[in-house]
Amino acid sequence: MSKRLAIGVDLGGTNLRVALVTKDGEIIRKMKEPVSGGVIDLTIRLAKSFVNEEIAGIGLGVAGLIDRESSKVLTSPNLPAVEGVSLVNSIKEKFRVPVFIENDANAAAFGEKWIGVGKEFSNFVLFTLGTGIGGGIIHDKKLLKVAAEIGHITIHADGEKCHCGNSGCLESYASARALLSNVISALESGRESILKGLFNGNFYKLTAEDIYRTALDGDILAREMLKDAGKNLGIGIANIINVMSPEAIVLAGGLTGAWDIYIQEAIREASRRSFKELFNKVKIIPSLLGDDAGVIGSAGIVFENMINRRISE
Amino acid sequence: MSKRLAIGVDLGGTNLRVALVTKDGEIIRKMKEPVSGGVIDLTIRLAKSFVNEEIAGIGLGVAGLIDRESSKVLTSPNLPAVEGVSLVNSIKEKFRVPVFIENDANAAAFGEKWIGVGKEFSNFVLFTLGTGIGGGIIHDKKLLKVAAEIGHITIHADGEKCHCGNSGCLESYASARALLSNVISALESGRESILKGLFNGNFYKLTAEDIYRTALDGDILAREMLKDAGKNLGIGIANIINVMSPEAIVLAGGLTGAWDIYIQEAIREASRRSFKELFNKVKIIPSLLGDDAGVIGSAGIVFENMINRRISE
Numbered sequence: 001m002s003k004r005l006a007i008g009v010d011l012g013g014t015n016l017r018v019a020l021v022t023k024d025g026e027i028i029r030k031m032k033e034p035v036s037g038g039v040i041d042l043t044i045r046l047a048k049s050f051v052n053e054e055i056a057g058i059g060l061g062v063a064g065l066i067d068r069e070s071s072k073v074l075t076s077p078n079l080p081a082v083e084g085v086s087l088v089n090s091i092k093e094k095f096r097v098p099v100f101i102e103n104d105a106n107a108a109a110f111g112e113k114w115i116g117v118g119k120e121f122s123n124f125v126l127f128t129l130g131t132g133i134g135g136g137i138i139h140d141k142k143l144l145k146v147a148a149e150i151g152h153i154t155i156h157a158d159g160e161k162c163h164c165g166n167s168g169c170l171e172s173y174a175s176a177r178a179l180l181s182n183v184i185s186a187l188e189s190g191r192e193s194i195l196k197g198l199f200n201g202n203f204y205k206l207t208a209e210d211i212y213r214t215a216l217d218g219d220i221l222a223r224e225m226l227k228d229a230g231k232n233l234g235i236g237i238a239n240i241i242n243v244m245s246p247e248a249i250v251l252a253g254g255l256t257g258a259w260d261i262y263i264q265e266a267i268r269e270a271s272r273r274s275f276k277e278l279f280n281k282v283k284i285i286p287s288l289l290g291d292d293a294g295v296i297g298s299a300g301i302v303f304e305n306m307i308n309r310r311i312s313e
Numbered sequence: 314m315s316k317r318l319a320i321g322v323d324l325g326g327t328n329l330r331v332a333l334v335t336k337d338g339e340i341i342r343k344m345k346e347p348v349s350g351g352v353i354d355l356t357i358r359l360a361k362s363f364v365n366e367e368i369a370g371i372g373l374g375v376a377g378l379i380d381r382e383s384s385k386v387l388t389s390p391n392l393p394a395v396e397g398v399s400l401v402n403s404i405k406e407k408f409r410v411p412v413f414i415e416n417d418a419n420a421a422a423f424g425e426k427w428i429g430v431g432k433e434f435s436n437f438v439l440f441t442l443g444t445g446i447g448g449g450i451i452h453d454k455k456l457l458k459v460a461a462e463i464g465h466i467t468i469h470a471d472g473e474k475c476h477c478g479n480s481g482c483l484e485s486y487a488s489a490r491a492l493l494s495n496v497i498s499a500l501e502s503g504r505e506s507i508l509k510g511l512f513n514g515n516f517y518k519l520t521a522e523d524i525y526r527t528a529l530d531g532d533i534l535a536r537e538m539l540k541d542a543g544k545n546l547g548i549g550i551a552n553i554i555n556v557m558s559p560e561a562i563v564l565a566g567g568l569t570g571a572w573d574i575y576i577q578e579a580i581r582e583a584s585r586r587s588f589k590e591l592f593n594k595v596k597i598i599p600s601l602l603g604d605d606a607g608v609i610g611s612a613g614i615v616f617e618n619m620i621n622r623r624i625s626e
Binding site for chain 2: 065067074075123135139144146147148149150152153154155156157158159164165166167232235238239242243244245246272273274275276277278
């Protein structure tokens with residue numbers, strides 16, 4: 001009988017998330033811890049507490065460019081700790097089960113397709129909207145094994161330097177990091193805002209959530225900055241609509257909390273910029289699995305690979 | 314025995330091309346005529362001279378957004394003559410053979426995959442560089458049935474109005490139309506150039522080829538304009554590399570004639586803007602089939618559909 005549990009690991013941002021997931025995509029147990037330097041040790045420590053003889057394998061969803069042949073992380077601008085470390089081999093050695101690796105946003109897209117809001121679509125694109133911006137593409141109900149680095153599409157040819165080396169990337173205009181950086185610059189330059197009064201004026205402590213809450217209270221600066229980020233996100237969404245003509249755009253990540261301003265503005269901008277025949281057909285909707293999409297998707301990739309192995313044997 | 318010939322039609326730009334193509338992708342006979350108003354009549358007239366009882370079907374590669382369910386052209390900014398006409402039905406009625414429709418650049422990508430330079434790749438993206446800019450995506454040796462409107466990716470968020478309704482599209486900066494329009498503006502504003510002396514100063518007669526030839530002769534304006542268009546093309550190529558991480562970018566269309574300036578500049582810019590790990594793996598190469606890619610691909614789509622039908626029967 002095939003094993004009915006897998007471990008999904010999400011190494012996508014500031015937290016490492018690990019979950020024990022059933023063949024039906026149900027989470028039995030989960031944990032999270034802030035990512036520190038030694039990602040391999042941390043992953044092993046958390047996964048260890050979940051491992052039992054029933055484990056089909058471990059799936060890793062990791063921020064960055066993945067080389068699927070060598071199972072290596074080629075580069076990870078938002079999570080340099082995973083660059084150049086032999087994550088897959090170390091974990092394989094430790095647990096002696098099959099280990100698979102995928103980009104974190106790709107894994108989240110797989111999760112949404114498997115048991116999330118993507119179940120009803122054959123073709124959709126998932127955006128992860130957090131510190132950075134990532135993407136995953138589902139086509140014909142399958143995860144496209146491509147980079148899908150949607151955050152690093154140039155939308156302002158003469159724009160600001162991005163930490164990936166390019167300039168004018170979507171991520172430099174529409175991510176939580178960009179939003180915070182723009183708000184701080186505005187406050188430093190003396191703009192008036194309720195945000196000034198928070199944290200005794202130490203605006204380096206502000207979060208995207210603070211900005212959204214303050215915007216809802218009517219703060220002009222907060223509103224303007226969120227709308228500007230949303231508008232830029234809309235350009236990125238329109239670009240994807242014009243190229244991939246998906247049935248849905250699924251939005252995940254912390255910034256989707258700012259739906260009524262940031263996402264609404266993005267939808268308006270996307271409607272202006274994409275072919276109306278394509279825009280009229282696309283649904284722009286929030287992820288169902290939220291923060292769990294990554295661990296569920298990573299575990300799901302384990303099960304899918306085990307099925308494919310059995311078929312090819 | 315299955316029929317070994319199909320007719321491929323390319324309704325992609327200023328010329329209508331029709332070819333009789335074998336199951337191996339060989340062209341037996343071909344014709345082209347300038348597109349005028351009545352595209353249906355023109356297509357029927359040209360196809361008629363090729364039809365015999367051995368025809369497996371007719372494949373149409375048409376510029377614009379294709380609705381694959383209804384077989385209709387939803388919109389075609391570069392070829393309005395095909396909008397709202399019942400191309401497929403009219404041709405089906407006339408010839409009583411299966412008729413298939415696909416976007417022209419998608420058909421060209423299919424052609425290159427089938428018997429062109431794309432044969433050796435599993436994943437590549439084709440750009441058609443002419444009056445407009447189109448695209449076709451091959452993934453896992455299959456044509457992705459998506460819009461692939463690569464020319465309408467926004468690369469200058471605050472850029473010039475595009476005839477598609479958006480602003481700042483790749484096509485508005487890197488197509489032959491954009492190149493000519495920029496050259497004419499510069500000449501009108503009094504810039505010095507050898508181009509001024511051509512056609513007795515009637516610069517509205519200039520073609521992209523004239524500009525390239527003049528650039529090779531050392532003309533500063535022509536060189537500058539070609540490089541600028543190439544730089545913008547490079548941004549579009551980098552965007553596609555970062556999202557689709559293809560093995561190859563295949564470049565087709567008239568503007569590839571300006572390889573040594575326009576395309577070389579595009580390659581330089583793409584190398585600056587895409588993830589180096591992805592850029593180092595991608596080959597940027599010219600199409601093999603040239604102007605025939607569309608007719609060959611359209612005919613190939615007929616054969617592929619006939620095989621799929623037989624399998625499903």
